[in-house]
Amino acid sequence: MKSMLRGKDWIETPDWSVEELETLLDVAGDLKRRFALGEPHRLLQDKTLFMMFFEQSTRTRNSTEAGMTQLGGHAHDLTPDKMQISHGETPKDTGMVLSRYGHGLAIRNCFYGIGNQYIREVAKYASVPVINLQCDVDHPCQSIADLMTVREKFGTNLRGMKFVVSWTYAPAYARPLSVPQGLIWLLPRFGIDVTLAYPKEFNLMPRTVEAAKKFAKEQGTKFEITHNMDDSFKNAVVCYPKSWGCHQYLADQGVPEEDKKRVGMEILNKYKSWVCTEKRMRMAKKNAVYMHPLPADRGAEVEDAVIDGPQSIVFDQAENRLHTVKAIQALTMGGRP
Ligand code: CP
Numbered sequence: 484m485k486s487m488l489r490g491k492d493w494i495e496t497p498d499w500s501v502e503e504l505e506t507l508l509d510v511a512g513d514l515k516r517r518f519a520l521g522e523p524h525r526l527l528q529d530k531t532l533f534m535m536f537f538e539q540s541t542r543t544r545n546s547t548e549a550g551m552t553q554l555g556g557h558a559h560d561l562t563p564d565k566m567q568i569s570h571g572e573t574p575k576d577t578g579m580v581l582s583r584y585g586h587g588l589a590i591r592n593c594f595y596g597i598g599n600q601y602i603r604e605v606a607k608y609a610s611v612p613v614i615n616l617q618c619d620v621d622h623p624c625q626s627i628a629d630l631m632t633v634r635e636k637f638g639t640n641l642r643g644m645k646f647v648v649s650w651t652y653a654p655a656y657a658r659p660l661s662v663p664q665g666l667i668w669l670l671p672r673f674g675i676d677v678t679l680a681y682p683k684e685f686n687l688m689p690r691t692v693e694a695a696k697k698f699a700k701e702q703g704t705k706f707e708i709t710h711n712m713d714d715s716f717k718n719a720v721v722c723y724p725k726s727w728g729c730h731q732y733l734a735d736q737g738v739p740e741e742d743k744k745r746v747g748m749e750i751l752n753k754y755k756s757w758v759c760t761e762k763r764m765r766m767a768k769k770n771a772v773y774m775h776p777l778p779a780d781r782g783a784e785v786e787d788a789v790i791d792g793p794q795s796i797v798f799d800q801a802e803n804r805l806h807t808v809k810a811i812q813a814l815t816m817g818g819r820p
Contacts, residue, residue, distance in 0.1 A: 484502065484505065484509070485500065485503045485506055486506055486818070486819065487818070487819055488815055488818055489814070489815065489817065489818035489819055490611075491503075491612060491814075491815050492606045492614075492615075493612065493614045493615060493624075493815060494599075494602055494603065494606060494613065494615045494618075494621070494623070495599075495615070495620060496621065496626060496627065496668065496669045496672075497668060497694060501673070504627070506814070507627065507807070507811065507814060508627070508630070508634070508807075508810075510810040510813060511803070511807045511809070511810035512631070512806070514810055514813070515803075518805075524553070524554065525554060525555025526554050526817045527551065527554040527586070527812060527816055527817050528554075528555035528556065529555070529556065530554075530555075530556035530585070530586040530816055530817070531557055531559065531584065531585030531586055531587075532551050532556065532557070532559070532585060532586065532587040532588070532589055532614075532812065533558075533559045533561060533581045533584070533585055533587070533588050534548065534560055534561060534590075534616065535561045535562070535563070535566070535589070535590045535591070535592075536560070536562050536590075536591045537562070537590075537591055537593070537594065537598070538592075540591060540616070540617075541778065542776075542801055543616045543617060543624060543625075543808075544560065546804040546808050547589055547614075547616060547812075548560060550805060550808045550809040551812060554809060554813060554817075556586070556812075556816075558589075559585075574601050574604035574605040574608070575604060575605075575608040577605060578604070578605035578606070578608040578609035578613075579608050579609065581609070582608075585611065586611055586816045587613070587614060587812065587815065588611060589613070589615075590613065590614070590616055590618075591615075591617045591618070592619075593617055593618055593619055593659040594619060595659070595734070596619060596734070598617075598618035598620070598659075599615075599618040599619055599620040599621070602615050602618055614808075614811060617659065618659075619659055619660065619730075620661055620664060620688065620691065621661050621664060621665045621668075621691075622662050622665045622776070623665055623669075624808050624811070625661075625662055625804070626665035626670075627669070627807045628800060628804045628807040629666065629723075629774060629776070629800055629803075630669060630670065631803045631807055632774070632796060632799050632803050633646075633675075633721060635799070635803075636796065636799075640674070641673060641674045641675045642704075644674075644675050644676060644720045644721065645676050645678060645718055645719045645720055645721075645768075646670055646675045646676065646678070646720065647677075647678045647679075647680060647715045647719040647724075648667060648678070648679050648680070648723045648724075648725075649679075649680040649681070649712055649715050649723070649757070650663075650685045650712075650725075650754075651724045651726045651757050651758060651759060651783075651784035652751065652754050652755050652756070652757045652758060652784055653725075653780035653783050654748075654751065654752075654780070655780045657727075657730065657751075658726050658727050658728055659727065659730075660687050660688060660727050660728070660730060660731065662725060662727070662776050663679065663681075663687060663725070663727055664687050664688060664691035666723065667679055667691060667692065667695035667706070668691050668695045668698060671698040671699040671702050672702060674702060675704060676704050676705040676706075677699070677704070677705070677706050677707070678705075678707045678708075678715050679692075679695075679706075679707070679715075680708075680709050680710070680714070680715035681708075681710065681727075682710060682753070682754045683710055684729045684750045685728075686731050687731060712724075712756075712763065713763065716763050716764070716766040716767050717766050718767065718768055719766075719767040719768065720767070720770065720771055721771065721774060722759065722764060722767050722771055722772070723774045723775070724773075724784065724785065725776060725779075726780060726784050728747060729747055729750050729751070732750070733746060733747060758783070758784060758785065758786065759773065759785040759786065759790075760786050761788050761789055761792070764792075764794060773785075773789055773794045773795045773796065773797070774795075774796055774797060774800055775790065775797050775800075776800065777800075779797070
């Protein structure tokens, strides 16, 4: 077990070895047990985490702040408008200054082509660990919680399990690519066969797809892409249908910034049938589960009967966001000196 993780950034899961991720999952399981028992686990007594949210959040904000409280520390809930970021203060200066005040920085910045670079720039100059609370490339706090949830339901030997990550129709807003990208490059490293399904204009960033293929090849698992939602559900054990925007396609096509919203909506509205229905869930294996990172666009991307039905494990997923982020905090901000 690789246990020396103090000071390590948590930005993309490929930055961590499988052995390090196993340590994280093991600690998350231990913290979950202690939380269930009401056993104190103040591993970060008097430590401070600065959370910077460039976008809205329910699960990530509250699990990360609650995590710090339960570990005996404190988290500051910051947004750019509360900081000099709004007047152009650089990621370098922000990272260097906050490092002098506390023990960790955590950032959500999902702006396409910007978020990951921003977090990396802060991390380059910060002298404390930096936690990615979701960017345009990865949502590692989500994917590791999802992996923990799948292992709780199906055990740790997941060889031969078909896990489908499917695009869905959701008109509310164009979500980042980071959840599907985070899943496709994490799950093959744990022996899972991944099928990625999307209408052709909803392609992901090439580097994440290439990494998924490489990991699948190294692990001897399958990584398949289809543009047919029904086909993707056949024989799936985990169905993970969720929406994302056509950000990569619009960039590939050179669509001007001012036209992206209109063109994106026109493309989106061609695919209203990409919904997770009870009928589609019946195409999967009998013991299949339904997963979604939330928030779900109920009635658009999924039928209530599915998300509220017996196959849904969405609230177990949401709960595991707490235990996994506490493991990330405890290992990177605390741990061995
Ligand atoms: N799944 C997730 O990251 O949810 P929030 O956007 O509410 O944090």
